[in-house]
Amino acid sequence: MRGAGWKCTVRILKNTSFLRVLQQPEGYRVPCTSVGFFERTLELVIRSAHFAGMSFIMVSQRMLRKAAPAKINLGLHVLRKRSDGYHDIETVFLRIGWADEVSITPPEGRKEADFPAFSGPLQVIPVEDASPADRVLQVPPGADNLVYRAARCLNPDKAASIELRKRIPVGAGLGGGSSDAATALHLLNDWWKLGRSLEELIDIAASVGADAAFFAAGDAAAFGTGRGDMLKPLLQDGTPYVFPYHLVVAAPPVQVSTAGAYALVQPNDRNRPDLCEVLLSGDPERWRAELTNDFERVILPRYPRIAAAKTVLEETGAVYASLSGSGSAVYGAFEDEARARKAEDVLRRSGCRTWRGRA
Structure with missing residues (x-):
């Protein structure tokens, strides 16, 4: 393929500042002298898009x-x-x-x-x-x-x-x-x-x-x-909901069986808070009291490393922290990016895999 000038098109699906850098809303054409150069260029685009929280499709003659x-x-x-x-x-x-x-x-x-x-x-x-x-x-x-x-x-x-x-x-x-x-x-x-x-x-x-x-x-x-x-x-004032905080997500080095978690939890359909109404209130105090995950009561006592990760989030300044799904991942919402960074650093050093960013 060397010298063939092979080209691909990256089609961005989310209009962000990253797209403006590309300056071509319909796609960014990448002239390549080899497939290897193309793959390295594509990897750079993909990692940049992940960092920006973007969703995209790469379209080429091969992939x-x-x-x-x-x-x-x-x-x-x-x-x-x-x-x-x-x-x-x-x-x-x-x-x-x-x-x-x-x-x-x-x-x-x-x-x-x-x-x-x-x-x-x-x-x-x-x-x-x-x-x-x-x-x-x-x-x-x-x-x-x-x-x-x-x-x-x-x-x-x-x-x-x-x-x-x-x-x-x-x-x-x-x-x-x-x-x-x-x-x-x-x-x-x-x-x-x-x-x-x-x-x-x-x-x-x-x-x-x-x-x-x-x-x-x-x-x-x-x-x-x-x-x-x-x-x-989920809409807020007629537009798609935007989560208002910095997020830190941490996955301790344990796995939780979804089927096993459901076998442990006690179903309850009486007098449950309206999750959408609680979330859209934007009030972290209400979130801590009413935006609850039923799996926490059965998972955290059985998995000390998950409970410890949630504690780290709370002690480093998260205004709200919770289990995701049936675990093992937990996440925290931070008003301050510096505190989010600190929490991520502590969690990584404890052996968790982490992600930090805006949703």
């Missing part, structure tokens, strides 16, 4: 790549157990900038031996990453993998190679696997030119995992009911 963001739960009520074995809940989902990367490439020209997680005509590839901050985990093949299941639900016959670069901790209540699956649905819908509507993609995502519906819908924040798959975008 589609998109960030798959994590989420936190702003309050979580487990209301009742259903006849199908699931639980009815209510929660507010908030998308954050901690993100995996999902890439789609053609399957042609590679051998089956190249794919350690080869399964049928669609390959899910655990990507080796030199950065110690980006811990790569082995991705299970076949039906055990949410990305694979989502792709097969979208179209059981077509082929593609999917590269999944994991940054979001697994078993942390941050929705990484669901986000990967939802992101893959959007990319494969474009790659295979299927023309599925957003509503169809949300329905497919919900069949793979309840949290996946939120990521497929693409809202920055949403109120979730049912299994978490019945969604209403």
